[in-house]
Amino acid sequence: xxxxxxxxxxxxxxxxxxxxxxxxxxxxxxxxxxxxxxxxxxxxxxxxxxxxxxxxxxxxxxxxxxxxxxxxxxxxxxxxxxxxxxxxxxxxxxxxxxxxxxxxxxxxxxxxxxxxxxxxxxxxxxxxxxxxxxxxxxxxxxxxxxxxxxxxxxxxxxxxxxxxxxxxxxxxxxxxxxxxxxxxxxxxxxxxxxxxxxxxxxxxxxxxxxxxxxxxxxxxxxxxxxxxxxxxxxxxxxxxxxxxxxxxxxxxxxxxxxxxxxxxxxxxxxxxxxxxxxxxxxxxxxxxxxxxxxxxxxxxxxxxxxxxxxxxxxxxxxxxxxxxxxxxxxxxxxxxxxxxxxxxxxxxxxxxxxxxxxxxxxxxxxxxxxxxxxxxxxxxxxxxxxxxxxxxxxxxxxxxxxxxxxxxxxxxxxxxxxxxxxxxxxxxxxxxxxxxxxxxxxxxxxxxxxxxxxxxxxxxxxxxxxxxxxxxxxxxxxxx
Amino acid sequence: xxxxxxxxxxxxxxxxxxxxxxxxxxxxxxxxxxxxxxxxxxxxxxxxxxxxxxxxxxxxxxxxxxxxxxxxxxxxxxxxxxxxxxxxxxxxxxxxxxxxxxxxxxxxxxxxxxxxxxxxxxxxxxxxxxxxxxxxxxxxxxxxxxxxxxxxxxxxxxxxxxxxxxxxxxxxxxxxxxxxxxxxxxxxxxxxxxxxxxxxxxxxxxxxxxxxxxxxxxxxxxxxxxxxxxxxxxxxxxxxxxxxxxxxxxxxxxxxxxxxxxxxxxxxxxxxxxxxxxxxxxxxxxxxxxxxxxxxxxxxxxxxxxxxxxxxxxxxxxxxxxxxxxxxxxxxxxxxxxxxxxxxxxxxxxxxxxxxxxxxxxxxxxxxxxxxxxxxxxxxxxxxxxxxxxxxxxxxxxxxxxxxxxxxxxxxxxxxxxxxxxxxxxxxxxxxxxxxxxxxxxxxxxxxxxxxxxxxxxxxxxxxxxxxxxxxxxxxxxxxxxxxxxxxxxxxxxxxxxxxx
Numbered sequence: 001x002x003x004x005x006x007x008x009x010x011x012x013x014x015x016x017x018x019x020x021x022x023x024x025x026x027x028x029x030x031x032x033x034x035x036x037x038x039x040x041x042x043x044x045x046x047x048x049x050x051x052x053x054x055x056x057x058x059x060x061x062x063x064x065x066x067x068x069x070x071x072x073x074x075x076x077x078x079x080x081x082x083x084x085x086x087x088x089x090x091x092x093x094x095x096x097x098x099x100x101x102x103x104x105x106x107x108x109x110x111x112x113x114x115x116x117x118x119x120x121x122x123x124x125x126x127x128x129x130x131x132x133x134x135x136x137x138x139x140x141x142x143x144x145x146x147x148x149x150x151x152x153x154x155x156x157x158x159x160x161x162x163x164x165x166x167x168x169x170x171x172x173x174x175x176x177x178x179x180x181x182x183x184x185x186x187x188x189x190x191x192x193x194x195x196x197x198x199x200x201x202x203x204x205x206x207x208x209x210x211x212x213x214x215x216x217x218x219x220x221x222x223x224x225x226x227x228x229x230x231x232x233x234x235x236x237x238x239x240x241x242x243x244x245x246x247x248x249x250x251x252x253x254x255x256x257x258x259x260x261x262x263x264x265x266x267x268x269x270x271x272x273x274x275x276x277x278x279x280x281x282x283x284x285x286x287x288x289x290x291x292x293x294x295x296x297x298x299x300x301x302x303x304x305x306x307x308x309x310x311x312x313x314x315x316x317x318x319x320x321x322x323x324x325x326x327x328x329x330x331x332x333x334x335x336x337x338x339x340x341x342x343x344x345x346x347x348x349x350x351x352x353x354x355x356x357x358x359x360x361x362x363x364x365x366x367x368x369x370x371x372x373x374x375x376x377x378x379x380x381x382x383x384x385x386x387x388x389x390x391x392x393x394x395x396x397x398x399x400x401x402x403x404x405x406x407x408x409x410x411x412x413x414x415x416x417x418x419x420x421x422x423x424x425x426x427x428x429x430x431x432x433x434x435x436x437x438x439x440x441x442x443x444x445x446x447x448x449x450x451x452x453x454x455x456x457x458x459x460x461x462x463x464x465x466x467x468x469x470x471x472x473x474x475x476x477x478x479x480x
Numbered sequence: 481x482x483x484x485x486x487x488x489x490x491x492x493x494x495x496x497x498x499x500x501x502x503x504x505x506x507x508x509x510x511x512x513x514x515x516x517x518x519x520x521x522x523x524x525x526x527x528x529x530x531x532x533x534x535x536x537x538x539x540x541x542x543x544x545x546x547x548x549x550x551x552x553x554x555x556x557x558x559x560x561x562x563x564x565x566x567x568x569x570x571x572x573x574x575x576x577x578x579x580x581x582x583x584x585x586x587x588x589x590x591x592x593x594x595x596x597x598x599x600x601x602x603x604x605x606x607x608x609x610x611x612x613x614x615x616x617x618x619x620x621x622x623x624x625x626x627x628x629x630x631x632x633x634x635x636x637x638x639x640x641x642x643x644x645x646x647x648x649x650x651x652x653x654x655x656x657x658x659x660x661x662x663x664x665x666x667x668x669x670x671x672x673x674x675x676x677x678x679x680x681x682x683x684x685x686x687x688x689x690x691x692x693x694x695x696x697x698x699x700x701x702x703x704x705x706x707x708x709x710x711x712x713x714x715x716x717x718x719x720x721x722x723x724x725x726x727x728x729x730x731x732x733x734x735x736x737x738x739x740x741x742x743x744x745x746x747x748x749x750x751x752x753x754x755x756x757x758x759x760x761x762x763x764x765x766x767x768x769x770x771x772x773x774x775x776x777x778x779x780x781x782x783x784x785x786x787x788x789x790x791x792x793x794x795x796x797x798x799x800x801x802x803x804x805x806x807x808x809x810x811x812x813x814x815x816x817x818x819x820x821x822x823x824x825x826x827x828x829x830x831x832x833x834x835x836x837x838x839x840x841x842x843x844x845x846x847x848x849x850x851x852x853x854x855x856x857x858x859x860x861x862x863x864x865x866x867x868x869x870x871x872x873x874x875x876x877x878x879x880x881x882x883x884x885x886x887x888x889x890x891x892x893x894x895x896x897x898x899x900x901x902x903x904x905x906x907x908x909x910x911x912x913x914x915x916x917x918x919x920x921x922x923x924x925x926x927x928x929x930x931x932x933x934x935x936x937x938x939x940x941x942x943x944x945x946x947x948x949x950x951x952x953x954x955x956x957x958x959x960x961x962x963x964x965x966x967x968x969x970x971x972x973x974x975x976x977x978x979x980x981x
Contacts (some may be wrong), residue, residue: 368595379628384654385621391554394617398665406662413658420654424631424647432635432643461621464554472555 011061011071014051014079015119021047022112029105040108041094047112048087051119052080067187068129069120073477074262077327077470078122078254081334085246086115088338091445092345093239103147110140111243118251122258126187127176127212130255134172134219137251138165141244145236157235164228168218175211178204188263196266213274216259219252222312223281226305230289233301234355241297242341245304250330253308257315257326262478268318275316276408282309283411287418296344296357299422300337303381306419307333313412314396317403323475324468325395331467332380332392332460339377339453343370346446357426362435370447371430373454378427380457382420388460395468487537488547488562491530491572492608495579495601498523502601506594513593517583520597524579527604531576538569543965545614545677554617557673561614566965567746567816568611570958571739574823575611578735579604581940582728585831588838589637589726596637600728603629607736611743616674619748620664623704623740624657630729630737638724645717645724652717653707660704663697667752680751691755698756701749702764708741709797711764712771722790723843727834730786734793734826739819742800746812750804761805765888765895768805771798772902779909785833785843788913789826792869795902796822802899803884809966811887816962818880821868821951825877828865828944832858835937836917839930845913850922855932859918861941866914868948870907876951 009016021043029037057076061069093107117136124130142165146158180186182204183194195201214225221229233241260271286306293299311333314325347360347370364371380389393416400409460467501519506512539546545563553560564572582600589596606629609622627650635646668674670689671682682688689697707714722730750757772795779791796818803815835858836851837843852859868875871882881903888896922928933941951958 364595365592384624384628386625390621390624394661394665397662398668401662401665402669409662409665410659413662414655416658417651417655421647421651424650427631428635428643428647431632432646465552468554 008062009065011056011058011069011123012065014055014083015116017047017051018112018116018119022109022116025105025109025112029109037105040105041090044090044108044112045087048083048090048115051115052083052087055079055083066125068126069123070125071123073474074258074323074327075123075254077474078250078258078330079119081250081254081330082118082122082247083115085250085334085338086111086118086243088342088449089239089243089246091449092242092338092342093237094445107144107147110144114138114140114144114243115247118247121251122254124255125189127180127191128186131169131173131176134169134215137248138169141165141240141248144240144243145232147240148237153235154237157232160228161232161236164218168215168225171211171218172215175208175213175215178208179212180208182208188259192263192266201270209271210274213271216252216256217278220249220256220308220312221282221301221305222278222308223285223305226282226285229305230298230301233304234295234297238297238341238345241300242338242345245300245341246334246337249304249308250334253311253315253326253330257311257323258478260315261318261323265318265478272316272318275312276405279309279312279316280408280411282306282312283415285309287415290419290422293422294356294358296355296360296426299357299426300340300344303419303423304337306415307381309415310393310396310412313400313405313408316405316408317396317399319399319403320475320479321395321402322399323478324471325392325399327471327474328395328468329392331471332388332457335453335456336377336380336389339373339450339457340381342446342450342453343374343377346370346450357429358436360426360430360436361433363430365435370450373450374430375427376454376458378423382423383416384420386461388457391460391464391468486549487530487534488549488564488612491527491534491576492562492605492612494527494530495523495604495608498526498601499598502594502598516594516597517586520601521580521583523601524576524583524604527608528576528580531573534564535569535573538564538961540566540960540964543967548614553615557668557671557675558617559615559675560618561675562612562618563614564612566961566963568743570816570820570961571611571736571743572608574739574820575604575607575736578732578823578827581827581831581944582731584936584940585731585834586726586728587936589728592636596633599629599633600732603633603732607732607740610740614676616664616667616676616679616748618674619676619744620657620661623744624654626737626740627653627657630733633729634721634725637726638729639726640724641720642724645720648717649721652714656704656707656714659700663700666693666697676747676751683752683754689753694753694756695760698749698753698760701744701753702760705741705744705749706767708744709738709801710741710794711767711797711801712774712794713767715771715775715794718794719787719790722793722830723784723786727830727837730830730834731827734789734830735823738793738797739823742797742804742815742819745801745804746815750807757805758807761807761891764801764805765892768798768801769895769898769902771795771801772899773905776902776905776909780905780912782909782913783845785836785845785913785917786830788909789829789833789869792829792906792909793822793826795906796826796869798902799881799884799899802888802895803880806884806887806891808887808890810883811891812966813959813962814880814883814885814887816966817876817951817955817958818884820958821876821880821948824944824947824951825865825868825875828861828941828948829869831937831941831944832862832865835933840927845916848917848923849920850918851927851930852918853922854927854930857933857938861933861945862918863914864945864948866910867907868952870910871903874949874952876948876955878952879955 025040055076056071058071114137117133120133124133142162145161146155148154182202183191185191185194217225283306286302290299290302311326311329314322380387383389383393397409545565548563551560606622606626613619631646631650635642671679710718775791775794779788782788800815800818803811868877871877885896
């Protein structure tokens, strides 16, 4: 029996740190009774920063942990992205002057718990661990989603999120139980070995796997499980949207990619078609759904669905270039998402962040720098070189072509042009239309974050090597 | 041959230095607009200076790439490779020359001058980047990146229907280019490198791709270049874009951006896919002939000067594609010469039309007439450029078209004949337009008070006229630069010897 000491829990360090900080802050705020506790954000930021910097690659763990929890290069890369996004969203949530500030403590604590859950999800190596992580991630998010108590739209969005999220978790659990029932194993590798060892795959196993994938697809907001995304993204508070769109999506996609490309890779023939379909439908939904939108957040919701579809193309490729492209895409996607939400938050109309795209009319005349950053991020989301978004799409396309998924790649490319239309339309509204409603630049942190991500996206083409090499190294762990 | 300084990187990024200065000076007190114009002009002249230095140091006896630079970039065969050879150098010079002209010609732009200048300087960086890229992915990056500044230029400072034109331009070009991206990915996977000379060498050695693969890849590349050139029938974005763009925007669009397509065909399609190029040449030749004749006929009935010139651009580009796909030395050199000549002539024509529009606020032939009496200097220069566009001997327009026809005859008599008809139509619509605008009775008594060319306009148009005449009378100046890097083609036309190293 392994004796438990702190050093032996090395691989769990980030999650333990985050959960521990959350509990500490919980006690602190309970004792002080102060909703706007000043120490919360710095403490949480410190915890997240340490989690990013000190997340272990491999590392000590007792056997019972290692069975359920894997740390390798890929999970490290994914977790770093998640923690970084969470840190950014935490800073984004710091209210600007004039905004309500009575829920900061609760938001911070719940965010930390959710991020801990996300860490578990990314590293999950077995069905129970994955379910635990998913629930730990989701439950605080349901609460965060409805945090704006007096806004009926937020309550509605949060309720939708909760109901549909609970449903998808239920589907997942049912599928997991079917898989366990038919295979008798819980660990991913064990399941894969068992399936490969059998003469054929039983219907129960297939049904179980389909349900598991459906549950995960909901989290990724991959079509056709994406219906909740526009409503929820629009209704909840914008920093929460940013959190969902960045950390939430990256977690789900990173896990999905790892699950399929590591233990389930030998079964490529079984799942490739399904992922191709998910990818195609997501890109289609993302491209077509956003065309008619007038609300910024809904448009960004559909845009994120489309991007998830592109990442799924990299997963569907099923080769090391695919794994690498997934990581590169997620990293660049994170920067673009944080950037664009920072800008949406950095501007305030008369009551809150601009909801309608038309509120941005003529922004280029009144606030040229913000408009420029917005344009850079929008063109990057559209995938136009030399911006970072282009490199993300290029890597995925190379992986798809290498795997022979040429029709999917062509579809991806055509749908990129379709989606370019609505990104460029926002640029047009900012630059070509005469100035409209007055928008005021708000909290400086948001402005700084927008500048940082905008410049990263702009200057990426000059030095893409660090990110690409890091992704390659991380992906190499899956494909020795 | 390489020097101590990274001359090409300096060339490509020098306009960005101007952008930086512009951004820094934007907030300062004082006459922002005038300062912005001055900074932009100085920056573009600095770039021109570097380009001329490059020309001066260029070794006219070496066929391969010179001033090469290479740096690690994306890894696994994709590197930051720059280089210039006999084919790209004239285009570099053309770009560097036209930018200052554009900036000087932007006198009538009244809104958001700083951003206007920033857009043009960024555009210059990207265009220069295309011509000096020796890496396929880098080429693609710069090639497609020009969409952004051009979209903004048309959309912000353009005419009444500018938004429609800007969107059409962007989405049309984007679709074609993205199909090319897939082909780039396929090539990278197949060869393990994206160095243009290396891939060309591999292709020359023997079938690099299977027959059907090569055809698809060639078509994907064509999708992109055909929209850029533009070729019929994907040319419909051009008239709108040209008419709605501001004068300087039209100048740079016609002068340089259209050349990116021809350059791409010559630099990439022919060396990489020799068999497919030969097999599908008839397709290109047919489309080119249709382009020449059809668009010339359309130009003949145009009532808007800029639209007429736009259609004539499509016709001229038809000559370029015929020249390239004649797979003969004369044809290809003619196509290259034609591209440079068209860059000068078309730019000048758009400048002349822009002058009229600025003074008269109309471009419609019906409302113009008899202007030669009122603006004699403009009339003379305009005449020169119209005749150059029609291909009059002693102007640069003649040399290019003549060489293209000579090359075309070796391939197909009918093609040459039909293309020659295009030349006649070119004279027809050009002279019709000129006659309606310049000759006859003065259309409106208010025109009598119009001012002729001011010194600024005189300078640019004079310079362009000088170049057009010089290249018409001494074409060797340009041809000797091209000739170095265009390899001899064996009879029968397979461009297999194409591997500048």
